[in-house]
Amino acid sequence: METDTIFALASAPGRAGIAVVRISGTRxxxxxxxxGCTVPSARMATRAxxxxxKTGEILDNGLLLAFAAPHSFTGENVAELHLHGGRAxxxxxxxxxxxxExxxxxEPGEFSRRAFENDKxxxxxxxxxxxxxDAETRGQQRQALRQMGGALKEMYDHWRHRLVQALAHLEAVIDFPDEDLPQxxxxxxxxxxxxxxxxxAAHLNDSHRGERIRSGISIAIIGPPNAGKSSLINMLSQREAAIVSPTPGTTRDVIEVHLDLDGYAVTVADTAGLRDVDDAIEGEGxxxxRERAEMADLKLALFDGATYPALDAATLALVDQQTIAIINKSDLLSEAPKGAARFLAISxxxxxxxxxxxxxLHEAVRALADSGAAMPLTRVxxxxxxxECLAALQRAAVASESELAAEDLRLAARALGRLTGRVDVEEILDAVFRDFCIGK
Ligand SMILES: Nc1nc2c(ncn2[C@@H]2O[C@H](COP(=O)(O)OP(=O)(O)OP(=O)(O)O)[C@@H](O)[C@H]2O)c(=O)[nH]1
Ligand SMILES: [Mg+2]
Structure with missing residues (x-):
């Protein structure tokens, strides 16, 4: 089948030692x-x-790699031009x-789309x-590599296969009620x-671990004004991300930093100190x-050691299982805080x-993200x-008539098929490939 032949710069734009231009298609x-190149043997790197x-002018003296269909990334004829990475x-x-001609x-994602369409x-x-x-941390990289190796595909295909089998048996029961089917x-x-x-259900019930690894764990620093929240985000990010000052109410907006904590992507948010105020802007902060605290996977509740033993009530009310409670300014404490198990004293x-x-913090992050041996769910x-699949299966199990149960099993199979893209594809293809960049 003749398709357009496409090309793109596959490496990042800009100056580099080498740039790779990829071509795919029948032409x-x-x-x-x-x-002006002599076509090289497949998979043999050749000087070219x-x-x-039009002009015959030499543009570069580089390396050429060709892959013959269907043994290529896209399943089509593919060539890679390894050029010197200069703009001109x-x-x-x-x-x-x-x-x-x-x-x-x-287009963005077009190489991968062809690979999908050619069953690669x-x-x-x-x-x-x-x-x-897109991976920026080891955790994201590890998870993406596993998924790229087919860990999710195999599981979802296996489930779909079992479902289709069950459906076939149910249809046999419906179609041949009088036959001697085994009891x-x-x-x-x-x-x-x-x-x-x-x-x-077990795969779904993973507390969003895989999604957290992929898009990052959300951590909120909360506490009363002046507790040292901005000092803490600056320490964690090792830069002056937020303004620190002795004036209570310094931070008003949410300030975010993205960090790699032990291989996991996290987003830490510094927030406005909690207190009752008349000021509309600080009130919005x-x-x-509070909104951030609610959304966060993990909270760092920071109390002001300068006011100890009084602890801010508004912050205390937000302390839950997913909170590390900290008393800062331990240098100002005359005595060690009571209930030391609940509070970590720092300066x-x-x-x-x-x-x-x-x-x-590292332990808490690991506990939130690590899914052990099982390949976790990675996307919404x-x-x-x-x-959708599970709901259909549950409906099928209690359906009053076999025909209705069969229809629900069909819906369940279709939902699984949509995951890997083998049914109802068109509508979801655009959504999946839209996020790709050009040359992938
Ligand atoms: N003595 C002492 N002072 C500290 C410590 N940590 C921070 N501070 C000081 O406490 C003051 C407030 O620190 P910030 O980090 O701005 O506090 P914050 O919680 O962000 O305050 P708001 O943004 O107003 O809510 C600053 O003057 C800091 O230098 C500490 O461990 N000991
Ligand atoms: Mg602050």
Whole structure:
């Protein structure tokens, strides 16, 4: 089948040692010839002079790699031009390619989309490529690599296969009520549906670990004015992210920093000190602080040691299981705080207790994100489809008529199929590939 042949700069734009331009499609070899290259053997890196098709001028002396369909990333004929990574070289080669008939620049995500359409990967694997390219921490990288290796695809395909089997058995029961079907067909199939429901429910019930690894764990620093919240975010980010001053009510907006904590992506938010105020702007800041506290996966509740043993009531009210409660300014404390198990005493001024705080913070983050051996759910799109599938399975199990149960099993199978992209694809394809950048 003849499709447009597409090309794009696959490496980052700008100056670099090497730039890679990727070409894919039926006219790939034509394009190489137009550039004055001898077509090399598949998968053999070959020195090549790239020439402008119209002027014959040499644009670069680089390396050429060709992959013959279907043994390529997209499943089509593919070539990679390894150029010197200078702006003029890149621009002139891209310009030369766009002048060749039937060859055009790729849309964002178009290479991966072709790989999907040519059955080189399913949607979860395509999404994992995008995640791997976006990964900023080891945790994100590890998870994306696992998903790219088919960990989710295999699980979802396996579930779908079992579901389709159960559906086939149910249809046999419906279509041949008078035949001598083994007695236990019906029991077996409903046992299978129950097993499947339990597996899906367990996968869904993972406290969003995979999604947290992928998009980051949200941490909010809350506390009364002047407790040292901004000093804490500055210490964690090792830069002056927020203004620190002895004036209570200094911070009003939510200030975010993105950090790599022990391989996990986290977003830490410094917030306005909690207190009753008439000032409308500070009041809005405090509303946002409370909103942040509510959204956060983990709270760092910071109390002001200068007022100890009095502890701010508004902050105390927000302390829950997912909170590390801290008393700052331990340098001002004359006695060690009582209830030491509940409160970690630190001084951001002297550094006392900071090491212990970091240790507890890392442990808390790990506990929130680590999913052990099981491959966790990584995207809301997957969660939605699985919830739909589970609801349909649960309806099927209590349906009054076999025909209604069969329809629900079909809906459940379709929901699983949407996950990997093998049914109802068109509508979700755009949503998945839209987030890709060009050249992927
Ligand atoms: N003695 C002492 N002072 C500290 C310590 N940590 C912070 N401070 C001081 O406490 C004051 C308030 O610190 P900030 O970090 O601005 O406090 P905050 O909680 O962000 O205050 P608001 O933004 O007003 O809510 C500053 O003058 C800091 O230098 C500490 O451990 N010991
Ligand atoms: Mg502050």
């Amino acid at each position: 790939t070899l034509t394009a190489l010839k137009a550039l 002079k790239f020439k402008h098709p 070289v890149i621009d002139s080669v891209l310009d030369a390619l766009s002048g060749i 039937g060859v055009r620049p790729a 990967m399913d949607l979860t694997e395509a999404e994992a490529i995008a995640d791997l390219v 236990d067909v019906s029991d077996k199939l409903w046992g299978q549906v129950a097993d499947l429901s339990a597996s899906i 405090i509303r946002r602080a 951001l001024k002297t550094g006392f207790g900071v090491e212990q705080l970091l240790k507890e 799109r997957h969660r939605t489809a699985l919830e």
